Amino acid sequence: MSTVIGVVTFPGSLDDRDAVRAARLSGATAVRLWHADNDLHGVDAVILPGGFSYGDYLRCGAIARFAPVMESIADAARGGMPVLGVCNGFQILCEAHLLPGALTRNQHLHFRNRDQQLRVSSTGSAWTNAFAAGQELLIPVKNGEGRYVADARTLDELEAEDRVVARYVGVNPNGSMRDIAAIRNEAGNVVGIMPHPEHAVEELTGPSVDGLGFFTSVLKHLAGAPSLQPAATA
Amino acid sequence: MARVVVDVMLKPEILDPAGQAVANALPRLGITRVSSVRIGKRIEIEFAGEPDLDQAHRIADKLLANLVIEDFTVRVEETAPAATP
Numbered sequence: 001m002s003t004v005i006g007v008v009t010f011p012g013s014l015d016d017r018d019a020v021r022a023a024r025l026s027g028a029t030a031v032r033l034w035h036a037d038n039d040l041h042g043v044d045a046v047i048l049p050g051g052f053s054y055g056d057y058l059r060c061g062a063i064a065r066f067a068p069v070m071e072s073i074a075d076a077a078r079g080g081m082p083v084l085g086v087c088n089g090f091q092i093l094c095e096a097h098l099l100p101g102a103l104t105r106n107q108h109l110h111f112r113n114r115d116q117q118l119r120v121s122s123t124g125s126a127w128t129n130a131f132a133a134g135q136e137l138l139i140p141v142k143n144g145e146g147r148y149v150a151d152a153r154t155l156d157e158l159e160a161e162d163r164v165v166a167r168y169v170g171v172n173p174n175g176s177m178r179d180i181a182a183i184r185n186e187a188g189n190v191v192g193i194m195p196h197p198e199h200a201v202e203e204l205t206g207p208s209v210d211g212l213g214f215f216t217s218v219l220k221h222l223a224g225a226p227s228l229q230p231a232a233t234a
Numbered sequence: 235m236a237r238v239v240v241d242v243m244l245k246p247e248i249l250d251p252a253g254q255a256v257a258n259a260l261p262r263l264g265i266t267r268v269s270s271v272r273i274g275k276r277i278e279i280e281f282a283g284e285p286d287l288d289q290a291h292r293i294a295d296k297l298l299a300n301l302v303i304e305d306f307t308v309r310v311e312e313t314a315p316a317a318t319p
Contacts, residue, residue, distance in 0.1 A: 058298065062297065095300065104248065105251055106251070109251050109252065147249075149249075149302075150302070175249075
C-alpha cells in the first residue's frame with residue numbers, strides 16, 4: 001500500500017497544490033486536508049504548506065495554530081507522525097510550539113525570492129534521511145518573515161543535539177540567526193524549513209530537483225518505521 | 235464602559251528592523267536626537283459587561299503575543315460614555 005501524505009489547505013495557503021504534486025512525484029499518494037476538519041483521514045504524514053494562512057494577521061501562523069486540523073496534527077506529531085512545515089508551515093509549527101523559536105521580519109525588510117544554496121546539516125530527521133550529511137541543495141526561498149530567531153540557549157541546544165537540519169550557504173537571505181534555514185524537533189519527525197523543497201522537484205519549473213529528497217526521505221522513514229504508525233493514526 | 239488594552243512589544247533583545255527603518259527616516263524630518271524607535275501593537279478588547287482582566291490576560295498570553303519574541307501588558311482603560319449623535 002502506498003504511503004499517504006496529507007497536505008493541509010488553510011484560507012490563504014498558496015503552495016498546497018505544489019506540495020501535493022511534489023509528494024506524488026516522489027511516489028506517495030497525496031490527499032488534501034482542510035483546516036476546519038480535525039479528521040486526518042488516516043494519512044501517514046502531513047505537510048503544512050507555504051502561503052499566508054488567515055492573512056497572517058497578528059503574526060504569521062498565529063491564527064492557523066488554532067485551526068481544528070492543527071489540534072489533530074499536534075497530537076499526531078507528538079505520537080511520532082512525520083510533519084513538514086514549509087515557510088508559512090514552519091511559522092505555524094513554531095507558533096504551535098511544536099518547534100522552538102520564531103520567524104520574524106527579514107532583517108533588511110525586503111521580501112526575498114531567489115534560488116538559494118543550502119547545506120544539509122542533519123540527516124537524522126524523517127524528512128532528510130535520504131540526503132548525505134553536508135550535501136548542498138539549490139532550492140527557491142521566498143519570504144518576508146523568514147528570519148529564524150531563538151535565545152542563545154535554544155540555539156546552542158539545537159546545535160548540540162544535531163537539530164539544525166539545514167543552513168543557508170553563501171548569502172543568508174533574511175538574517176536568520178546562525179544561518180538557520182531548517183530545524184527539527186527532538187524526535188526528528190517534525191521539521192520546519194523556510195525555503196521551498198516543493199518548488200524544486202521538476203527540471204521544467206525548478207532550479208534543481210533537490211527538493212524531491214525531502215519527500216523520498218519520509219517514504220523511506222515510514223517504510224522503515226512501521227512502529228510509528230499506530231501512534232500516528234491513533 | 236471600560237475596555238481592556240493590551241500592548242504587545244518585541245522583547246528588547248529582538249531586532250526590530252521596521253522600527254530601525256522609521257528611526258532612519260527621522261533625519262529627513264530634521265530630527266536628529268532620536269536614538270531608537272521600536273514598533274509594537276495595541277489591541278483594544280471590549281467585553282459584554284464588566285471587563286475581565288483574567289480573560290484578557292489569557293487572550294494576550296495564548297494568542298496576541300508570542301512570548302518567544304514578545305512581551306505584553308494588560309490594563310483597563312476607562313472610556314467616556316458614547317457621545318449621542
